[in-house]
Amino acid sequence: MSQTGFSAEKVREDFPILNQEVRGRRLVYLDSAASAQKPKAVIDAISHFYLHDNANVHRGVHTLSERATSAFEGAREKVRRFLHAKDVKEIVFVRGTTEAINLVAQTFGRKNVGPGDEVLITALEHHANIVPWQMLCEQQGATLRQVPVDAHGDLVLDKLDALLTPRTRILAVTHVSNALGSVVPVKELIRRAHEKGIPVLVDGAQAVTHFPVDVQELDCDFYAFSGHKLFGPMGIGVLYGKKALLETMPPYQGGGDMILSVTLEKTIYNRVPYRFEAGTPDVAGAVGLGAAIDYLEGVGMQAIAAHDRELLAYAEQAVEGVPGVRVLGKARERSGVVSFVMEEVHPHDIGTILDREGVAVRSGHHCAQPLMQCFGVAATVRASLALYNTREDVDALVRALHKVREVFG
Numbered sequence: 538m539s540q541t542g543f544s545a546e547k548v549r550e551d552f553p554i555l556n557q558e559v560r561g562r563r564l565v566y567l568d569s570a571a572s573a574q575k576p577k578a579v580i581d582a583i584s585h586f587y588l589h590d591n592a593n594v595h596r597g598v599h600t601l602s603e604r605a606t607s608a609f610e611g612a613r614e615k616v617r618r619f620l621h622a623k624d625v626k627e628i629v630f631v632r633g634t635t636e637a638i639n640l641v642a643q644t645f646g647r648k649n650v651g652p653g654d655e656v657l658i659t660a661l662e663h664h665a666n667i668v669p670w671q672m673l674c675e676q677q678g679a680t681l682r683q684v685p686v687d688a689h690g691d692l693v694l695d696k697l698d699a700l701l702t703p704r705t706r707i708l709a710v711t712h713v714s715n716a717l718g719s720v721v722p723v724k725e726l727i728r729r730a731h732e733k734g735i736p737v738l739v740d741g742a743q744a745v746t747h748f749p750v751d752v753q754e755l756d757c758d759f760y761a762f763s764g765h766k767l768f769g770p771m772g773i774g775v776l777y778g779k780k781a782l783l784e785t786m787p788p789y790q791g792g793g794d795m796i797l798s799v800t801l802e803k804t805i806y807n808r809v810p811y812r813f814e815a816g817t818p819d820v821a822g823a824v825g826l827g828a829a830i831d832y833l834e835g836v837g838m839q840a841i842a843a844h845d846r847e848l849l850a851y852a853e854q855a856v857e858g859v860p861g862v863r864v865l866g867k868a869r870e871r872s873g874v875v876s877f878v879m880e881e882v883h884p885h886d887i888g889t890i891l892d893r894e895g896v897a898v899r900s901g902h903h904c905a906q907p908l909m910q911c912f913g914v915a916a917t918v919r920a921s922l923a924l925y926n927t928r929e930d931v932d933a934l935v936r937a938l939h940k941v942r943e944v945f946g
Contacts, residue, residue, distance in 0.1 A: 543836070543840040543841070545848075545924060545925060545926060545927045546927055548836065548925050549925040549927070551832070551925075552574045552575065552576055552577070554566075555574060558895065559897070560893055561895075562894055562896075562933075563895055564897070566897050566923075566926075567897060567922065567934060568897045568898055568899050569873075569921045570743060570766070570873060570874055570899065571899050571921070573767065573768045574768065574925065575768055576768060576829070578828050578829075579829050579832065580825075582824050582828035583770060583821050583822075583825045583828075586608060586821045586824045590604040590605050591820075592604070593820075594606040595794060596794075605820055608823075608827075609818065609820045609823050609824070610625075612823040612824055612826055612827030618830075619750075620745075620760065621750075621751040621752060621753055622752055622753070624780050626780050626808070626810055627778055627783065627809075627810070628776075629775065629776040629777075629783070629810040629813045629814065630774070630810075630814055630819070630823055632819070633763035633765070633773070634761045635763075636776075637762075637774055638665055638740065638761055640776055640789045640813060641669075641759050641776070642669040642670055642673045644813075645736075645782065645786050646670075646673040646706075647677065647787075648787065649706050650673060650674070651678070653679070653704060654679040654704050654705075656673065656674055656680070656682070656705070656706060657682050657683070657684065657701065657707070657708045657709070658681065658708075658710065659710050659721070660683050660684065660685050660686040660908055660911055661710075661714040661717070661719055661905075662683075662710075662711055662905070662908075663711065663715050663903075664906070665742075666710075666711060666740045667907065679706070680704075682705075683907075686911055690717040690865070690866030690867060691719060691868045691869055692722075692726075694722075694725070694726075701730055701733050701735055703733075705733070705735050706735070706736075707735065709737075710723060710726055710737065710739060710740070711740040712739050712743065713744045713747065713872050713873065714743070714866070715742065715904070715905065716902075716903040716905040716919065717865060717866030717874060717908070718866060718875070719866055720744075720870040722870075723737075727739075727755055727756050731756065736759070737759070738757070738758065738760075739757045743766065743872070743874075744762075745766075746767055746923065748841070748842035748872065749838040749839065752777050757777075758779050759776065759782075760776075760777040761774065764826040767829050767833070768829045768833065768923075769825050769829035769830075770819075770826065772819050772822050773819045773822030773823055773825070775826075776813070780809065783812075783813075786813075788815070789815070790813075791804070792815035793815065793817070794818075795807050795812050795813065795814060841924045845872055845873055846872075848926060848931070849872065851928055852875050852922065853875050855931050855932070856875050856877055856931075859939060859942065861881070862878070862879050862938065863878050864877045865877060865878065865912050865917055866912075873921055874920070874921050875922075876917045876919045877920075878917055882941060884916040886945075887900060888900030888918060890937065890940060891918075891938070891941070894936070894940060896933055896934050898921075898934070899918070900917075900918050902915065902916050903917070920934055
């Protein structure tokens with residue numbers, strides 16, 4: 538147990554799925570950057586909703602609908618508080634980070650990006666923060682540009698001012714690299730972009746699980762994250778947007794609940810955030826996400842951040858001690874990820890052998906192929922850490938890596 542009273546061993550007990558064996562070994566789950574496991578509190582909240590409150594929201598006048606609406610909008614308020622947003626109207630429920638970015642690209646982007654304009658991203662981005670902007674640029678005749686990355690996994694910020702041109706219409710940047718764990722100084726990037734009148738979208742999928750995020754302090758224009766990476770359900774996510782910006786954006790999809798009135802001649806759209814929430818929402822998903830936020834706030838985000846820093850330092854040193862292993866990415870600030878390769882062994886083979894030892898990692902390009910190209914590799918092995926991981930988990934990973942060395946000589 539740490540000096541703050543945080544105990545990863547105690548936290549682990551809250552996650553029922555971790556209490557099992559895989560291939561005769563105690564499960565060591567090191568793939569939370571892909572999808573985090575769920576505490577019992579989240580599972581119970583979803584179950585309770587379906588057992589007691591299940592109904593559609595907003596339009597019903599019966600008791601179950603009123604309960605469901607209260608739970609759904611209560612979850613929106615929990616997200617607002619979690620992100621320190623100013624107004625609950627700035628919280629839009631979506632399916633995940635990917636849909637949030639597509640929403641901004643196809644609403645704000647199509648309205649504001651035209652022929653000859655530029656969209657700026659970085660070399661650290663997940664495909665979800667590349668492809669929607671490529672699609673937009675193809676549609677609008679614009680150009681996609683990127684801030685390069687150095688050999689340590691840090692952005693080359695000396696290039697930023699030259700890349701923020703009078704034609705740049707938006708900067709879209711990850712907060713934490715899913716492939717390397719690099720923590721991007723987004724507050725500095727936002728300040729420099731805003732000096733030139735350029736709005737900024739932040740992909741926070743890998744950040745919100747590891748340390749507190751305050752969107753007002755960052756002054757970002759948009760912020761996106763996924764519930765399933767935040768120990769909540771799959772299929773639910775959040776787009777934060779400054780209210781003044783959201784109100785200028787056209788709807789993303791048409792259908793129920795994004796309207797105020799419909800005639801054959803004209804539709805009057807609903808106010809924000811409902812304008813962007815067409816159709817029946819994932820009410821149970823929102824309830825589960827709210828429960829995940831309650832759980833994390835109960836544990837304490839500062840304590841989680843301290844545990845992340847300590848365990849990451851231990852893991853990196855331990856993994857580097859395995860013969861033939863090379864860790865990729867030594868950014869000035871990192872969070873949650875150790876990404877590595879091993880001499881003469883394909884990452885998929887490493888992942889397969891680790892699974893036989895009960896250790897779950899991710900092997901591949903991590904939906905970050907341009908970044909892999911920057912480092913001259915096709916794939917890596919990624920061990921990603923969460924609040925329920927312990928030094929014992931890291932030790933099990935290292936023992937399994939030595940088994941890989943034995944197999945491949």
